[in-house]
Amino acid sequence: MNIKSFKKIAVLAFSVFVAAPASAQDLLAKQAPVDRKMKAVDSMVLKRIIEQEEKYNPSADLYEDWNNVYAHRETVLPDSFRIDLRGFHMPTDSRVLTSNFGARWGRQHKGLDIKVYIGDTIRAAFSGKIRIVKYEPKGYGKYVVIRHHNGLETIYGHMSKHLVVENQEVKAGDPIGLGGNTGRSTGSHLHFETRLCGVALNPALLFDFRNQDVVGDFYMFRRSKYAAESAMATRLRGVGGVTAGDNDQDDELEIATAPRTSSNVHFHKVKKGDTLQAIARKHHTTIAKLCELNHIGKNIRLRPGQILKYN
Incomplete structure (x- = not known):
């Protein structure tokens, strides 16, 4: 390679090296308006998301306040x-x-x-x-x-x-x-x-x-x-509803699909006048076992319709 060719290559390389920062600066200058536009777009998207959430969040329209005092307080009920x-x-x-x-x-x-x-x-x-x-x-x-x-x-x-x-x-x-x-x-x-x-x-x-x-x-x-x-x-x-295998007159219920066990689980539905002693005698178990299965005390007051597990 002769001296003239080498000088041309060196000058060209130097020009590229010097021009690079200027190009980068130009790119940054051009990017600034784009960034401002993206911020505007982001704001619009955020606003649209909020509007959609409000649209699909009816509770925002039904309730005027948020309090941690009242479990429930009746307000205007829509028709x-x-x-x-x-x-x-x-x-x-x-x-x-x-x-x-x-x-x-x-x-x-x-x-x-x-x-x-x-x-x-x-x-x-x-x-x-x-x-x-x-x-x-x-x-x-x-x-x-x-x-x-x-x-x-x-x-x-x-x-x-x-x-x-x-x-x-x-x-x-x-x-x-x-x-x-x-x-x-x-x-x-x-x-x-x-x-x-x-x-x-x-x-x-x-x-x-x-x-x-x-x-x-x-x-x-x-x-x-x-x-x-x-x-x-x-x-x-509801209780005593029309479902397969259930009869409101029965005092014994069999729940074959109860999730707590793979076998059939038996329950007694309390009738007026029932006592733990009578229920235990009827189902050939003990009061202590009834209390243990149902997490209750032996002096509990039974109420009609109450369901007790007995096995």
């Missing part, structure tokens, strides 16, 4: 409202109902009682936010209230332990507590309420505990039809 039941999770895997929604002992029972044992896991029925975690000795006992995105609020009463705190976000199926017998309760069970604008709705309208499912993807609440639909739901899915 009709579509409740999205998709994405549900059964609050317990128990299929045994012990008390219906409605009139009971001269007062209104605002939820369903489901047989659970002390220590059984209780789960959030839908995604939402924990509004209340409290202990009420003369009522719900240890209970949790969740406000869900679909507009419902659910209440879980008589638990033995809380597993969540107030203002905590939960997903459907997340553990929120353990089954128990706290508060005004005569045996371990879950008191489960579904409320809309603070007004108690019959959970049997939405949930089918025996089949561990909801009644459909949506439930259309209509004030004009609610009473009739609630009564029908209790007949179909």
Whole structure:
């Protein structure tokens, strides 16, 4: 290679080396407006996401405030409202109902009682936010209230332990507590309420505990039809409802699909005048065994319709 050629290559290389920073600076200068545009786009996307969430979060329109004082306080109930039941999770895997929604002992029972044992896991029925975690000795006992995105609020009463705190976000199926017998309760069970604008709705309208499912993807609440639909739901899915292998007149129930054991589990449905001694004698067991199986004391006051496991 001659001297002239070498000089040309050196000059060319130097020119490229010197030009590189300038090109980079030009690129950065051009990038600045793009960054500003992207920030604007990000803001628009964020705004759109928020709008979509508000659109699919009816609770934002139904409730004016958020408080941790009242378990429920009735507000204006819409004439009709579509409740999205998709994405549900059964609050317990128990299929045994012990008390219906409605009139009971001269007062209104605002939820369903489901047989659970002390220590059984209780789960959030839908995604939402924990509004209340409290202990009420003369009522719900240890209970949790969740406000869900679909507009419902659910209440879980008589638990033995809380597993969540107030203002905590939960997903459907997340553990929120353990089954128990706290508060005004005569045996371990879950008191489960579904409320809309603070007004108690019959959970049997939405949930089918025996089949561990909801009644459909949506439930259309209509004030004009609610009473009739609630009564029908209790007949179909409440205690003594029309289900295979179940008869309201029977005092012995066989739950072949009970999740706690692979064999058939037998239950006794308490009738007026029943005592632990009489139940033990009828099923060839002992009072001590009944108490152990049901986590109850021997001096418990039995109530008609109560379900006791005896094997």
